[in-house]
Amino acid sequence: MAEQAADVEGAVADAPSPVRKGVVALVTVLIVQVLFALCLVSALQLLVPRNMLFGVAGPPSRVVAAVASKVSLQPHGYRSETALRGAIGDGRLYGGYVSGRTRDTLIVVPAQSFFGQIEIEGAFTAAAKVLQRPVTVETVKPLPSGDRVGAVVGLLLLPLLIGGYLAAVLVFKAAGGTAAAPWRALILTGYAVVGALLTDLIAGPGLGAYATSHFWPLLPCFALVTTAVVLSAAAVQSLVGKFGTLLVAVAFIVVGGAGAGSSGPYLLPVYWRNIGVLFPPQNAVHLIRNVLYFDGNDISTPLTVLFLYAFAGVAVIGYMGRIRPARAASARRDTSAPAPARPGRRGLPILVALALCALMQCLFAVNYTSAAHSPAATDMPFGVTGPSPVLTAAQKTFSLKVHHYRDESAVKDAIDRTEIWGALIPAPAPAASTLIVVPSISDLAPLDIAVQFKRAAAAVHQPLAVRPYAPVKLAKKDPFGVVQSLMLVPLLIGGYMSAALLMAATGRAGGRWRAAALAAFAVLAGLVVDLVVCLWLDGYPRSSFWIVWPICSLIVAVVAFVAAVLQKLIGSAGTLLTVVLVILFGNPSNGGANGVPYLPAFWRDIGPYLPPRNGYVLLHHTIYFHGHGTTQALAVLLAYLAVAAVALVLLDQLRPDPGVEPQAAEAAAMAVPIGAAP
Structure with a gap:
């Protein structure tokens, strides 16, 4: 084995330079892809x-003691209810419990964390019932209709973070790599303000994700977040050079994005919460949430951190901007080399780069916010075994597509086939009807269905029992069924980055071995992601390991081959077009952990024609529904792969490849939003 390894190593070392560069490029993509999957899923x-x-x-309350023994809380005692409510209003607590003589009050805070509220309310009401202690649940700081699940803060972070990253990278390329030019800080700061204004206009007045009264308070927050990202990214590039682009992406988007805590930082693993506080994303989330929902209280820490990032960026750019020109002038005197082009000569390329960046930032703000800021079910597939006043009452407020079945056994068969997402088994009064929910179909639907039908049952004075059913139980470390949605993002990113960096390394958009290299990368990448998510992180049952591997590889291969064909046709711009199709339109339309019924009509309709929706369905239904309901998804992905593979082979044979400028290809590969997620 050692001799064989040495032979392989020697063969790679003796191989032509483009081959070595191609291997290095694909290994780099694999490392980034695996790191992204590891961070995001964990x-x-x-x-x-x-x-x-x-x-x-x-x-002292027995209810609090009972909950604290099962749920990881950090209780803080307050001398009075007024003091407790003041701390909640300042955004410092996730909830509160006020014990009284005969009755207690549980205070929940949805604006702090939607999922945190669900956990706290469920735990306290269950404990109070066991201990026979009357408790009233009171909601303070409720979420508005435009942000019913608290997703807006995370969705706002996406265009701000990506916009700053893109601006730093594209201006760096447009300026010919002069990352430390003193005028660059001013240009990037100006873009940060413009990008913040565009995001604010789109998300607020444009899409109604928050009230227009928050437009002006949020504008400086958005500008500060983007400024901190763009200036610190430019500073890293000035210190490290072109590899600073990759370093910034890993630090700010892969690591920082995973620890952002948009669902609530105290729901993250402790180590991720502590890592996240060091980077702009988590501080941006804290700042935006508290300005949006807590009247700007408790924002000193995020303001300090973000300003430090911005000031450090300006300092590094200014320092490097003074040293490098002096060294360049000295070198010209010694070698009589021609002087570099003045910044003014690059004004047009920089303006074009900033315009492209603004377009991408606007697309992120429009697409992701419109698709997910206020998920409401439309035509939820639902089964019944007979007429019921509870169903009639529920349909007045809940959009259902009702299917009729003969008995409960037929209902469960339909759930197994993914035909329905829940069901009602009516029973004659005074017996309780049974509501069946499916925890493995969606993270939101079981809760939504249960809440809607409980309200309907109470309105018609009918007893109702809720019972979960799933063909395959969710993994212990994935109780909400979100892992497939999370792991899909690194698979998509690995696909287009492999094609882009392979082109950057070889300087060609084609070649006889290019298709084989991408196919081999897809097989290896699918295996490694499967190993990390399944065996290391226990993200889904280990019994699914072998069937998930080819699915992961298929998703990577589809995106890689589509990107390769577009690159062959239009050069480096093909990478950007792939990003637009796959990340900016495909990913928001895949439905993700919430599910397709929660998408607006436009996103629901285009999803079946794009790889991300079909990749998610194939992954999720294979793992949790024994592969039922995957025929169409598999057919679409295989069609994409077959057409792209044939097109790539024909183009390589019939269309000469003049080669591509490596820096242009690198810019297209790295200046893309590798941190996009639903």
């Missing part, structure tokens, strides 16, 4: 309270 697969800040007031 941070978000298990969103449960971890040392969650919680207030208590009044006499």
Whole structure:
């Protein structure tokens, strides 16, 4: 084995330079892809309270003690209910419990964390019922209709973070690599303000994700976030050079994005919460949430951190901008080399780069926010075994597409085939009807269905029992069924980055071995992601390991081959077009963990024609529904792969490849939003 390894190593070492560069490029993509999968899944697969800040007031309560023994809370005692409510209003607590003589009050705070509220309310009401202690649940700081699940803060972070990253990278390329030019800081700061204004206009007045009264308070926050990202990214590039682009992407988007805590930082693993506080994304989330929902209270820390990033960026850019020109002038005197082009000569390329960046930022703000800021079910597939006043009452407020079945066994068969997402088994009064929910179909649908039908049952004075059913139980470390949505993003990114960096390394958009190299990369990448998510992180049952591997490889291969064909046709711009199709339109339309019924009509309609929706369905239904309902998804992905593979081979044979400028290809590969997620 050692001799064979030495022979392989020697063969690679003796291979032509383009081959060595291609191998290095693909290995780099694989490392980034695996790191992204590891960070994203480990941070978000298990969103449960971890040392969650919680207030208590009044006499010691057995209910609080019972909950604290099962749920990871960090209780803080307050001398009075008024003091407790003040701390909640300042955004410092996730909830509170006020114990009284005969009755207690549980205070929940949806604006702090939607999922945190669900965990806290469920735990306290269950404990109070067991201990026979009357408790009233009171909601403060409720989420508005434009942000019913608290997704807006995370969705706002996406265009701000990506916009700053893109601006730093594209201006660096447009300026010919002069990352430390003193005029660059001013240009990037100006773009940050413009990008913030565009994002604010789109998300607020444009899409109604938040009230227009928040437009002006949020504008400086958005500008600060983008400024911190863009200037610190430019500073890293000035210190490291072109590899600074990759370093910034890993630090700010892969690592920083995973620890952002948009669902609530105290739902993250403790180590991720502590890592995240060091980077702009988590501080941006804290700043935006508290300005949006807590009247701007408790924002000193995020303001300090973000300003430090911005000031450090300006300092490094200014320092390097003074040293490098002096060294360049000295070199010209010694060698009589021609002087570099003045910045003014690059004005047009920089303006074009900034315009492209603004377009991408606007697309991120429009697409992701419109698709997910206020998920509401439309035509939810639902089964019944007979007429019921509960169903009639539920349909007045809940959009259902009702299917009729003869009995409960037929209902479960339909759930197994993914035909329905829940069902009602009516029973004659005074017996309770049974509502069946499916935890493995969606993270939101079971809760939504249960809440809607409980309200309907109460309105018609009918008893209702809720019972979960799933063909395959969710993994212990994926209780909300979000892992497939999370792991899909690194698979998509690995696909287009492999094609882009391979082109950058070889300087060609084609070649006889290019298709084989991408296919081999897809097989290896699918295996490694499967190993990390399944065996390392326990993201889904290990019994699915072998069937998930080819699915992951298929998703990577589809995106890689589509990108390769577009690159062959239009050069480096093909990478950008792939990003637009796959990340900017495909990913928001895949439905993700919420599910397709929660998408607006436009996104629901285009999803079946794009790879991300079909990749997610194939992954999710194979793992949790024994492969039922995957025929169309598999056919679409195989069609994409076959057409792209044939097109790539024909183009290589019939269309000469003049080669591509490596820097242009690199810019297209790295100046793309590798951190996009639903």
